[in-house]
Amino acid sequence: MKALYIASTGMSAEERNVEVISNNIANMRTTGYKRQRAEFQDLLYQQMRRAGSQTSNQGNMIPAGLEIGSGVRTVATPRVMSQGSVSPTEKDLDIAIRGDGFFMIQMPDGRTGYTRDGSFERDATGQLVNSSGFVLQPGITIPDTAKSIAIAPNGTVEATLGTDAAPTQLGQLQLANFVNKAGLESVGDNLFVETAASGTPQIGLPNADSNGDLLQGYLEMSNVNSVTEIADLIAAQRAYEMNARVISGADEMMQSTSQMR
Structure with a gap:
């Protein structure tokens, strides 16, 4: 039958x-997680x-x-790439993306991972890394003498060094975007990698090139x-x-x- x-x-x-x-x-409760549907x-x-x-x-x-x-x-099981709510953390190196775009992370195997998780720390050399210790791209180093770290909505990273009166620009954050975000492959650790379906990354500045802006001291929650x-x-x-x-x-x-x- x-x-x-x-x-x-x-x-x-x-x-x-x-x-x-x-x-x-x-x-x-996973930072930057995007829900799936069958x-x-x-x-x-x-x-x-x-x-x-x-x-x-x-x-x-x-x-x-x-x-x-x-x-x-x-x-x-495509992912729904809608914006998750942003939550304040009062931590200087926490960054939320408000709008489109992904942070770029250098993975140990040489590939570039893409993430919405903006919880960053400094490693032993002062470089910004994610919670797994993978380096943020493009690399930004914050010296030990840095004070009053400021990350602008357009991705400019500045800090006051030592006894300097004026802030010094330490680097510029960039975001990657994709034509088909649902085509990205999940590899765990809050990271995606590009596939033939997602297309090649379109790299640009925050708050420009169709990318969203950045919020310092906030993290994007899951959209579940x-x-x-x-x-x-x-x-x-x-x-x-x-x-x-x-x-x-x-x-x-x-x-x-x-x-x-």
Whole structure:
């Protein structure tokens, strides 16, 4: 009975949906996290009677065909790249992006990672690094004598050095943008890498070149909405239960057939 296998694809798809939702809920407090959603497609159909087939020599045609579907599959889990809320931290090296753009991080394997997580620290040499110790690109070094570090909305980094009266510019932050942000590949540690689907990065200054501006002393929170996720979870659970009931019903029908005399 095909209903058994059709319903099993529904259960498998909803299981994947629940996994995506659970990952969103688990990352509700992850800085710069972008929620995912599961997308589905129906599977191939078996044509029992094809619409438009002739039924007589006079050219009469079947107005509606008879086709049986094979179920459903999960085809993608794209990320929703909407802006998350920004939260004050009162920390000089915390930076939130308000608008489009990603910080660029030099990964240990030589690749460039892209992130919305702007929680930076200084390493032993004074370079700005992320929480994993990966260097921010372009590299910016803040000397030990630096005081009153200021990061402007356009990415200019300044600080007062030693006994100097005037601030000194230490560097310029840049942002990367992509034509298809959903095409970025997640590699963990709040980092994405480019793919053929995302396109090449378009690097520019904050508050220019279609990039957002920067907020010093703030961090962008995740864009996960707990109420929406719980509602989606309940819907996924009910869909899973209904598919399981179809399997149970098909089993009872087969049992009734086997008991016929």
